Amino acid sequence: MPRIEMKTPLVEMDGDEMTRILWKWIKEILIEPYVDLKTEYYDLGLPERDRTDDKITEDAANATKKYGVAVKCATITPNAQRVEEYHLKKMWKSPNGTIRRILDGTVFRAPIIVKGITPYVPGWKKPIVLARHAYGDIYNSVEARVNAGESAYIVVCGKDGKEVSRQLIKDFPSDGIVQGVHNLDKSIESFAVSCFNYALENKIPLWFGAKDTISKTYDHRFKDIFNEIYERDYKARFEEAGIYFMYTLIDDIVARIMRSEGGVLWACKNYDGDVMSDMVATAYGSLGMMSSVLVSPEGNYEYEAAHGTVTRHYYKYLKGEETSTNSVATIWAWTGALAKRGELDGIPELVDFAKRLERAVIDTIEAGEMTGDLIPLFRRDGITPKKLESREFLHAVASRL
16 A cells, blocks of 8 residues: 655654664554654654753754644653763753743643553543643752751842842751742643643543642642633633533542542643653553643644653663563554644544554454553453563554554
8 A cells, every 4th residue: 555645744752761662663563654754853862862962852842843743752851870870961851841841831641541451440430631731840940958057038039130029938957958949820821721622622521729728829820820711711611511610629639530430631730740640540550551742832742652761671672581561652642643743734544544553552452462561450351361572562553453
C-alpha cells in the first residue's frame, strides 16, 4: 500500500534510556511502514541537553509554537546521582518544566481503558481525566539555604525598583531552607478556560480543588479566577450540556475521587497534578497506560507518555538482556500527535491510521498478549495472558494493524 503523505512536519523530541529504545522501534515497526513520516527532530537526550546547555529544549518548545504539534519521548530530570553518572556540567532543570513554561499550557492525562484490566479502585467504572496546570509553583521556584540568625522576606518592588511591600517569612533560629513560588493571573485564566472547554467537548463534569483555607492569597486566587470565568462564560453552556463545575478543597476532592465511579475531569494545580496523575494512572493499572497531552492557549499540542524513562529496564537492555517494557503510552503519544496533525492539515487518512493503531494495541492486550507489568492485573474469562518481550509486543500489534 502507498504510505500516507504528511503536509506539515511534527516536532519530534527524542528522549532517554529505555523509552528512547522503544521510540526507535515504534517508528520502525508501527509508523514508518504506513506513514511517510515528516518530523523536525530534536534530541532531548541528557547528553545533548548538557552539550547545548539545555538550549535544545527551548528550541524544541519554540518549534512546537511554529508547527503546532509535537510528540515527545520521556526524558531524565537529573539529580545529583545523574550528574555524576552522565558527567554533566550542572543539574539541569526538568525539560518538561521548561517546555510547559514556554508553551504555558494545561496537561490533560487520561487512562487507556482495556477490557480485562480492572482498576485497583473497584468503583472506578469510567476514566478519570486529570488536567494539570503546567506553569509556576515549585517548577519555576527559587530556593535558598538559610543560616541560623538570618531572616527571609518576600519583597515586592515597583517598575522603578522601589520597594512596594515587605513581609517577613521567618527569622531563622537554626539553619533551614526557603522557597519562593509564583503564578500569573493570565496563566491561571488559560488553565481555567482549557479545562472548561475540555469538559464541554467531552461532556464530563469538572472538579477543581486547592487549599484556599490555608493559602488565602495564592490558592484563593485560583479559586476566584475559576469561579469568575465559570459564572461569566460557561455556566449556561454547562447547564445546557447537562454537566457541572464544582470547586472544593483539594483534600475533599481526593476523598470524592476515591469513592466516585469516575467519568470526571479533575483539574489540579501543577504540583498536585504531578503527584495525583501518577496515583490515578497506577490505580487504573499501570503508568504505561496513561496518555498525556499539553495544550497551550494558542492551540499548540505536545503529546507524550505520562511515565519516566524506565531506567531499570534500560540497564538490563545494556547487558543484552530482554525486557518486557510497556510501550502503550508512548504509542499513544505518537497516535495523538499524528491524529492532531491529520485533523489540522485535513488528512483524514492520517487520523484514521492513528485510530486503527490504537485499536490494534487494545485488541492485542484484550486477546491476552501483553507486557509483563499488565499480567498481574489481567482477568478475562477463557484467556490466559501471555508475556511478550518489548519488540515482540510491537510485532504483535503490527500483525493486527
